[in-house]
Amino acid sequence: MPKNRSVFQMVWGVLLIMAGIGVFIRIPQVMPRIETIEYFASAAIFVRFCFYLMGILLMGGGAKKIYGYCHQSGPDDE
Secondary structure, rough: HHHHHHHHHHHHHHHHHHHHHHHHHHHHHHHHHHHHHHHHOHHHHHHHHHHHHHHHHHHHHHHHHHHHOOOOOOOOOO
């Protein structure tokens, strides 16, 4: 069971990194549409900052999971 769980953690880490990259790719396409909404027009810089922060946090979380997987599944662990 622990081996399956660690593989799941590795896959989850890769998916988190992919989601973070997806956020970075999608921001330039979505921000012009968000800026047309009158309620968000005045806070466009803050909204853009929040999206980029979310992408960084997703990629950081994924990197942390992958890093933990690499150090957990060493040859000493049996």
